[in-house]
Amino acid sequence: MPAIEHYPIIMVAGLLLLAFIMPLLYIWKRNWCEPVAIFAISVALVMSLCIIYEVVQGDAFEEGYWMGGWEHFGIEFKADYLSSYMLAVIHGVGLLILIYGIGDLKKELVEKVRGWYYTLYLLLMGAMSGMALTNDLFNLFVFMEIVAISACAIISIKEDRECLEASFKYLILSAMGTGCYLLSVAMIYMITGYMNLDMVGETMALGVGEYPLNILVAMSLMVVSFGVKSALFPLHVWLPDAHASAPSPSSAVLSGLVIKIYAVALVHILFRAFPMEILKEVPMTDIILWMSTLGIIFGSIFAMVQENFKKMLAYSSIAQIGYVFMGIGLFDPERPEETEALVGGLLHILNHAVMKSMLFMIAGIIIYSAGLKKIRDFDGIGNRLKWPMYIFIIGSASMVGIPITGGFMSKLHLAQGAIAVDMPFFVMVIIASSLLNAIYYMPIFINAFLSESKHENVTFKPVPGSMMIPVVILGGLVLLFGIYPAPVIGVLESAVESLIQ
Amino acid sequence: MMETIESLLHNYYYFIAVVLFVIGFHTMLTHSNLIKKVIAMNIMDTSVFLLFVTIGYVQGGRPPIMDAVTPPAGVDYINPLPSALILTGIIVAISVTAYALSLIVKIYKFYGTIDADEIAEIRGREE
Known part of the structure; x- marks a missing residue:
């Protein structure tokens, strides 16, 4: 593949540049916006698949990519296993959400701002890829702010x-x-004098004995900051409103991708910048573990009492991001060779991205077609919206963690990891949470198919194919990752191995 | 104890930055007025910027501007990197502030108030 070492920067810069061309395009050639955006993200998807292939097979990314050739001084982009995996997730799911969005946004947004939506969407995609790829703490801050502003803007x-x-x-x-x-x-710069993650890691290992307080404060601030942004349990207060009120494609991308990318950034920093000795001294992983456990249980309990379907899905996201953090929390610094839980947590990023964005799209389809938002109005819609509700069964089975769906695989790995580090209590937590999930997901489709229909006089608008196809593809992916997750797990095992070193 | 106080006095600028940070943090989370929240956000950002810039300062250092003359021996220059980074940080803070203020304008149009408690009350009544 020609010039593959330049793909990461081409991807990020191209998406950001195209984002700003979008409004001009909207004034000039109105109906070009959607195809151009879809084309851009498809190219980014192909590039990220090339990158992941090259990371696994070749050696083009062993060295980082220094911007402008400023070796050891400039900003470094580094495509390792974890970031290339995240790139593929972002662009794969992002592409399907965008295709879905074309139909949905015609109804939800006014004509005047629709061009701007694609600007924000491409900005979000570009900045998220940047967050996955960058190896520089300050560059990460800049990308984080772009993600924050564009994520807020696609809600407002x-x-x-x-x-x-x-x-x-x-x-x-x-x-x-x-x-x-x-x-x-x-704080980190004060001790180390570097911004580059690798160099910070090396220097911090030397300074552990000398500046323990600084490192401790830096680490706890890091966990709080990424905890707020990815809605770790006691810091989740913003999520339900934001994800439930946004337009459906925005909800899908926010719940599916945006909260995950912060978790990935935290994994990168926690394992690469901070020396393992400090993780052994401070029970940081235990704190994350307990916060995630509370999130898993309380997210599900809050979800049970919701009437609004999208709000229920949003609370369920709080529970599901708990699984990702549980994977981090179950990592035991005393026994770094037991990595199965971390693999399970990272695998849940993919599985949850696929299933939650699918469920939000189904919620969007129900609103688009029948205008129904409350769960109790869903009785009997299974006969009118057959396919969306069939796919919803797959999605909720995966949420509960029934075998042959993706959700089962990640929960299985988490449970095995919990046993490997002698914490069987957390297996109980996973099982209890699966039961709670079953309590609030199962009645929806049971009522949808078996209850008396109350919608004789509601007109159901036909759902366009461009909205149905992404949902069907994602439904297929949920089953695929449940039946054949081996390649993904292979990539993640190498990712964890390279992180722990 | 004495050592802690001494190091605090010696590094009073870090202390001030942290106090500002806590003031901003507290105001942002406890005040219900949205404009005050935005002001607090700026105080918090500024405190971090101050901390960052002071890290790069060297006692008695000169601005790191090279002229044609070779610098005399024994002259220290301050670290320019934190200052350069904070320029970027200020730009980011400005754009977040601008976006937050524009949201407040819209919120005022819809609710007729910029008080978070009153907004919650209005929304509670609707449901």
Whole structure:
């Protein structure tokens, strides 16, 4: 493949550049916007698949990519296993959400702002790829802020009162997270004098004995900052409103991808910048473990009492991001060779991205077609919206963790990992949470198919194919990753191995 | 104890930055006025910027501007990197502030108030 070492920077710069051409295009050639955006993300998807192939097979990415050739001084992009995996997830799921969005946004957004939506979407995609790839703490901060602003903006672009308020709450809490992050970077820079993650890691290992307090404060600020941004349990307050009131494609991308990318960034920093000795001294992974456990249980309990379908899905996201953090928390620094839980947590990033964005799309389809938002109105819609509800069965089976779906595989790995580090209590947590998930997902489709229909006089708008096809593909992917997850797990095992070193 | 106080006095600028950070943090989370929240956000950002810039300062250092003359021996230059980074940080903070203020304008249009408690009350009444 020609010039493959330049693919990461071409991808990020291209998406960001194209984002700013989009509004011009919207003035000039209105109906080009959607195809151009889809083309851009498809190219990015192909590139990220090439990168992942090259990372696994070749050696083009063994050295980092220094911007402008400023070796050891400039910003470094580094495509390792974890970031290339995340790139493929972002662009794969992002492409399907975008295709779905074309139909949905025609109804949800006013004509005037629809071009801007693609600007924000491409900005978000470009900045998320940047966050996955960058090896520089300050560069990460800049990408984080682009993600934060564009994520808030794709909520507030639908100008109704709920969206604006939710978006403001999200912005303030995310600014708090950014403040903590920057303070933490300042602490790290104070000790090490570097911004580059690898060099920070090397220097920090030398300075552990000398500046333990600085490292401790930096680490806790880091966990708080990424915890706020990815809605770790007690810091989740912004999520339900923001994800439930946004337009459906935005909800799908926010719940499916945006909260995960912060978790990936935390994994990168926690394992590469901070020396293993400090993780052994401080029970940071235990704290993350307990926060995630509370999130898993309480997220599900809050989800049970919701009436609004999208709000229920949003609370369920809090529980599901708990699994990702549980994978980090179950990592035992005393026994770094037991990595199965971490693999399970990282695998859940993919599985949850696929299934949650699919469920939000189904919620969007129900709103698009029948205008129904409350769960109790869903009785009997299974006969009218057959395919969406069939796929919903797959999605909820995966949420519960029934075998042959993706959700089962990640829960299996987490449970095995919990046993490997002698913490069988957390297997119980996983089982209890599966039961709770079953309690609130199962009745929806049972009622949808078996209850008396109350919708004789509601007209169901036909759902366009461009909205149905992505949902069907994602449904297929849920089953595929449940039946044949071996390649993904292979990549993740190498990823964890290279992180722990 | 004495050592802690001494090191605090010696590094008073770090201390001030942290105090500012806590003021901003507290105001942002406890005040219900949205404009005050944005102001607090700026105080918090500024405190981090101050901390960052002071890290790069060298006692008695000169601005790191090279002229044609070779510098005399024994002259220290301050570290320019934190200052350069903070320029970027300020730009980021400005754009977040601008976006937050524009959201407040819209919120005022829809709710007729910029008080978070009143907004919650209005929304509670609707449901």
